[in-house]
Structure formats: structure tokens, C-alpha cells
Amino acid sequence: MPIEKVGVVGCGLMGSGIAHVAALAGFDTVVREVSPELVAKGLQSIEKNLQRQADKGTITAAVRDETRARLRGTTSLDDFKDRDIVMEAIIEQLPAKKELYGTLDKICPKHTIFASNTSSLSITEMAAFTARPGRFVGMHFFNPVPLMKLVEVIRTIATEPQVFDEAVEFGARLGKTPVRTTDRTGFIVNRLLVPYLLDAVRVLEEGVASVEDIDNSMKLGCGYPMGPLTLLDFVGLDTTYYIANIMFDEFREKRFASPPLLKRMVMAGWNGRKAGRGFYDYADPAKPKAMSLT
Numbered sequence: 001m002p003i004e005k006v007g008v009v010g011c012g013l014m015g016s017g018i019a020h021v022a023a024l025a026g027f028d029t030v031v032r033e034v035s036p037e038l039v040a041k042g043l044q045s046i047e048k049n050l051q052r053q054a055d056k057g058t059i060t061a062a063v064r065d066e067t068r069a070r071l072r073g074t075t076s077l078d079d080f081k082d083r084d085i086v087m088e089a090i091i092e093q094l095p096a097k098k099e100l101y102g103t104l105d106k107i108c109p110k111h112t113i114f115a116s117n118t119s120s121l122s123i124t125e126m127a128a129f130t131a132r133p134g135r136f137v138g139m140h141f142f143n144p145v146p147l148m149k150l151v152e153v154i155r156t157i158a159t160e161p162q163v164f165d166e167a168v169e170f171g172a173r174l175g176k177t178p179v180r181t182t183d184r185t186g187f188i189v190n191r192l193l194v195p196y197l198l199d200a201v202r203v204l205e206e207g208v209a210s211v212e213d214i215d216n217s218m219k220l221g222c223g224y225p226m227g228p229l230t231l232l233d234f235v236g237l238d239t240t241y242y243i244a245n246i247m248f249d250e251f252r253e254k255r256f257a258s259p260p261l262l263k264r265m266v267m268a269g270w271n272g273r274k275a276g277r278g279f280y281d282y283a284d285p286a287k288p289k290a291m292s293l294t
Contacts, residue, residue: 003113016031050067138187197228215228
């Protein structure tokens with residue numbers, strides 16, 4: 001059965017972005033949050049981003065209005081009873097996901113594909129919470145979803161080949177470039193990115209170079225658009241610390257072990273841009289100042 005009706009669970013930063021691109025791509029889209037206030041907040045974010053696209057001329061006013069018309073919010077999971085695919089973008093905690101998928105499994109028809117946006121948790125373990133492990137995949141989008149072109153499509157050993165192909169095709173229909181990968185912690189991007197970010201913290205921690213010099217070296221020497229410490233602040237130090245711990249538990253390799261400096265910064269609440277302080281001080285967000293941390 002072709003995918004035409006889309007459900008998104010979670011209307012935060014990632015969920016709202018996923019709902020945005022689904023509706024923009026022409027899909028009838030329902031997005032769910034736990035309260036009317038959070039639904040309204042998420043839809044307002046989508047509205048703002050659609051208007052920004054219209055103002056820039058990347059979409060027309062007519063496309064903006066058509067996208068709005070294809071999208072609705074809800075607080076009830078019962079509204080997913082006719083969805084062809086349900087994509088989950090809630091908190092990265094297995095108990096919450098277990099409860100969600102157990103409920104969805106009873107509501108959604110047998111043909112519905114479940115897809116998790118997790119960046120670090122086991123797709124196989126989540127699929128085991130349902131009676132449809134063959135119709136379960138990972139679809140890991142990147143922030144900000146409307147702008148980032150990549151989606152990692154993840155299969156488990158139980159995912160049916162046809163379902164995997166349908167998910168890949170769906171990713172392409174969303175306007176993304178889908179890459180195929182298997183259910184190993186970190187998938188492709190984080191498997192390569194996290195050790196690089198952790199090594200940047202180690203270089204700072206060991207006194208090899210300053211925050212600014214590390215970032216400038218990778219920007220100007222390797223052509224990266226953003227230095228690793230700036231990127232850590234953007235992603236969130238707590239997020240990277242959490243993912244690194246999961247990857248270390250999986251692989252038991254030193255390159256995935258969190259440096260002591262990163263751990264202490266997270267313990268202090270210095271989680272980057274969102275906290276106002278990380279490797280840079282964001283008292284003036286337009287002119288962040290590098291912190292002296294060693």
C-alpha cells in the first residue's frame with residue numbers, strides 16, 4: 001500500500017520539522033503532542049518556517065497555504081488509526097518509547113509502518129515493543145529538518161525488504177537524500193561524527209590549542225562550515241554526552257568515551273547555545289566569546 005497519510009508523534013524541534021516537510025511534500029499529515037499548548041507551539045513554529053520560505057521565494061504563497069491545509073495537530077493517538085506511516089520524534093528514553101509503540105500498535109492498522117527518528121537508541125529494541133517488527137524502521141533526520149537534505153534509513157535484521165524499500169522511497173518523496181544503513185549504534189553520521197567531536201574536546205583538554213584555534217583549524221584547514229566546538233554548542237553538549245555514552249556502552253572503544261571536561265561541563269549545565277554557555281559564552285548571541293576552560 002503506497003504511503004499517502006503520515007503521522008508524526010512529537011511536535012518539538014525535530015517533530016515539527018518532520019511534519020513540515022511531510023505536509024510540504026504533499027502528504028496528509030497529522031502531528032501529535034501531549035497538550036493543546038504544545039500542539040499550538042509546534043504548529044506556530046511550522047507556520048513561521050513556512051512563512052520564512054515564502055518570504056525568501058523558495059515556495060509560493062499558494063504552496064504555503066496548501067501545506068497548511070494538509071497539516072493538523074492533535075493530542076490523541078487515536079487520530080493515527082488511518083495512517084500509512086507513523087514517525088516518532090519524542091524524548092530519547094526507552095520507557096517512553098515502549099509505552100508509545102505499545103499503544104500505537106493497538107491503534108494503527110496492520111499495514112502501518114513505524115519509523116523512529118532516534119539518533120542513538122536501538123531500532124531493534126523498539127521494534128520488539130510491537131507485534132510488527134517487520135514493519136519497523138529508523139528514519140533519522142537532521143536539524144533543521146526543512147533545510148538538511150539527509151535522512152538515514154535504518155533496517156533491523158527483522159525489517160522486511162519491501163518495507164525498507166518503501167521507507168527509502170518515502171524519504172526521497174520528502175525531498176531528502178536517503179542513505180541506507182543497518183541498526184548499529186550511531187548509524188553512519190554519528191558513528192563518524194561523535195569521535196571527531198570528542199577528539200576536539202580532548203585537544204582542548206590537553207592544552208594543545210585554544211577553543212578558537214581548534215575551530216579555525218578545522219574550518220580553514222579542512223573546509224568545514226563550522227568548527228567542532230561551535231558544532232558541539234549548537235547540537236548541545238548534553239545531547240552529545242548522552243549519545244557518546246550509549247555508543248561507548250555498545251562498542252567499548254576509547255574513541256567513544258566522553259572526555260572528563262565534557263562530563264564536567266554537562267554537570268555544570270554548560271550545555272551550549274541553548275544554555276547560554278558552553279565552549280563559547282552567548283551573553284551576546286551575535287558575538288559569542290570563546291571560554292577559557294583549561
